Amino acid sequence: MNQRVLIIGAGIAGIQAALDIANSGFEVVLVEKEPSIGGHMAQLSETFPTLDCSQCILTPRTVEAGHHQNIQLYTYSELESIQKSPENGQFTARIRRKAAYINWDLCTGCGVCQEKCPFKVESDFERGIGPRKVVYTLSPQAVPNKPVIDAANCRYLQSKWDMEAGRIPALDKNGNPAKPKCGACVKFCPTGAIDWEQQDEIFEETVGAVIAATGFDLFPMQRLPEYGGGRIPDVIDALAFERMLAASGPTAGKIRRPSDGREPKEVVFVQCSGSRDPERGMPYCSKICCMYTAKQAILYRHRVHDGQAYVFYIDVRAGGKGYEEFLNRAQEQDQVAYLRGKVGKIYQEGDKVRVRGVDTLTRRTIEIDADLVVLATAVIPRASSADVARLLALDSDENGFFTADNEEFNPMGSSQARVFFAGAALGPKDIPETVAQASGAAAKVLALFQSDVHSSTAKEKVMETL
Numbered sequence: 001m002n003q004r005v006l007i008i009g010a011g012i013a014g015i016q017a018a019l020d021i022a023n024s025g026f027e028v029v030l031v032e033k034e035p036s037i038g039g040h041m042a043q044l045s046e047t048f049p050t051l052d053c054s055q056c057i058l059t060p061r062t063v064e065a066g067h068h069q070n071i072q073l074y075t076y077s078e079l080e081s082i083q084k085s086p087e088n089g090q091f092t093a094r095i096r097r098k099a100a101y102i103n104w105d106l107c108t109g110c111g112v113c114q115e116k117c118p119f120k121v122e123s124d125f126e127r128g129i130g131p132r133k134v135v136y137t138l139s140p141q142a143v144p145n146k147p148v149i150d151a152a153n154c155r156y157l158q159s160k161w162d163m164e165a166g167r168i169p170a171l172d173k174n175g176n177p178a179k180p181k182c183g184a185c186v187k188f189c190p191t192g193a194i195d196w197e198q199q200d201e202i203f204e205e206t207v208g209a210v211i212a213a214t215g216f217d218l219f220p221m222q223r224l225p226e227y228g229g230g231r232i233p234d235v236i237d238a239l240a241f242e243r244m245l246a247a248s249g250p251t252a253g254k255i256r257r258p259s260d261g262r263e264p265k266e267v268v269f270v271q272c273s274g275s276r277d278p279e280r281g282m283p284y285c286s287k288i289c290c291m292y293t294a295k296q297a298i299l300y301r302h303r304v305h306d307g308q309a310y311v312f313y314i315d316v317r318a319g320g321k322g323y324e325e326f327l328n329r330a331q332e333q334d335q336v337a338y339l340r341g342k343v344g345k346i347y348q349e350g351d352k353v354r355v356r357g358v359d360t361l362t363r364r365t366i367e368i369d370a371d372l373v374v375l376a377t378a379v380i381p382r383a384s385s386a387d388v389a390r391l392l393a394l395d396s397d398e399n400g401f402f403t404a405d406n407e408e409f410n411p412m413g414s415s416q417a418r419v420f421f422a423g424a425a426l427g428p429k430d431i432p433e434t435v436a437q438a439s440g441a442a443a444k445v446l447a448l449f450q451s452d453v454h455s456s457t458a459k460e461k462v463m464e465t466l
């Protein structure tokens with residue numbers, strides 16, 4: 001039996017499982033759709049309840065995974081198809097690596113192409129509060145440190161393809177052959193690594209087990225019209241606030257209003273923005289918001305000493321080691337004002353953002369004219385989880401999260417033999433729980449490989465006696 005494992009998704013869940021298996025001497029094929037690994041943890045500033053710097057604790061793991069001799073890493077790649085052999089249960093996976101238009105074998109990661117690229121677009125990684133270049137890596141600590149060219153926004157590629165398709169004339173106004181626009185990266189790349197002709201590549205890998213670790217997303221603010229529907233510049237989601245808090249983020253850790261760059265003196269955090277809301281189809285608790293909101297309010301108070309933080313909550317859930325104490329610290333030591341109630345409406349009022357809610361303890365209507373509002377929007381599964389579920393015939397619940405075979409006794413196992421789960425793809429969870437589950441999934445794979453060895457040795461012995 002093949003003793004390699006395919007892991008889909010290289011957030012902290014996929015990385016932890018990959019390292020556990022690789023360090024036990026087995027080969028791992030780790031597939032990540034983004035240009036670099038780390039998932040959402042790479043976007044975080046500090047982590048509750050210890051306030052460790054997220055990048056500092058993540059980077060040693062991304063670097064180890066990126067250089068491990070037993071880990072074959074495919075970034076900017078997705079699973080295209082997967083077939084299971086009925087004879088031996090072995091999987092044959094086809095992996096598509098998207099064209100990066102940069103030859104990574106020649107690229108040294110010097111960053112000159114990014115520096116010289118003259119065009120900027122909104123960055124998904126920075127959650128809309130900061131730009132990135134058209135040639136980019138996700139972050140300065142990216143693993144692998146190899147950039148990709150965003151073809152949809154690249155002037156050179158778009159004008160080249162327009163000329164090839166006859167959409168723009170092949171001759172310029174002087175009758176000379178027209179040249180594609182820009183090309184600054186080609187001009188300055190010291191190793192000639194820019195490759196305009198690069199195509200998507202397909203790789204085939206055979207493995208004996210699979211772990212799906214495709215993670216989570218946040219519910220889009222655009223679908224919360226009563227909270228401004230994503231149209232009020234100073235209403236942002238919690239991941240955008242993480243990027244603002246992060247030293248490597250677009251504001252270098254300074255808290256600034258996206259609208260005018262001013263330091264906000266009153267910040268309102270709204271928990272359960274979409275979670276525990278059956279009308280929107282998310283009846284469940286997103287589980288991590290109470291804790292990360294407390295963390296963000298504390299960190300805001302550390303940055304803006306004369307600022308006031310308010311937290312609207314339905315009720316507070318803090319079921320982890322040191323979590324209750326952390327919440328108490330937010331209220332007592334850092335004077336974060338907790339208001340029990342649901343926010344009904346958020347709207348622009350002059351240069352302020354008015355937050356209207358009801359305090360369910362005093363039954364009074366509360367209105368706060370805030371400088372900045374941070375929404376703890378619901379944790380939802382990544383859209384690509386549905387594709388992975390379809391390819392591997394995995395079960396998902398009514399909310400789109402993967403469903404374990406047996407929640408009590410096999411919480412990492414799927415309904416398909418030799419396929420396991422790890423992390424937030426199964427449902428909202430924090431980093432410690434994600435890591436514990438990923439190590440659990442790795443242990444399941446290692447036990448399976450061990451039992452394969454035992455059964456083939458037993459078979460050989462039976463054959464010898466015949």
Ligand SMILES: Cc1cc2nc3c(=O)[nH]c(=O)nc-3n(C[C@H](O)[C@H](O)[C@H](O)COP(=O)(O)OP(=O)(O)OC[C@H]3O[C@@H](n4cnc5c(N)ncnc54)[C@H](O)[C@@H]3O)c2cc1C
Nearest residue numbers: 009011012013033039040047048215216384423424430431
């Ligand atoms: C605002 C905020 C603050 C937080 N703060 C904390 C904190 O302080 N402490 C704490 O413990 N937790 C915190 N968390 C929770 C933490 O982010 C998660 O526990 C953790 O990121 C889950 O890791 P994961 O690997 O399961 O998922 P993800 O981080 O989502 O990683 C999944 C990876 O899979 C990749 N992927 C998805 N689909 C595919 C596919 N089809 N093919 C290939 N790759 C794919 C994705 O690109 C991604 O890299 C916070 C979360 C939020 C939203």
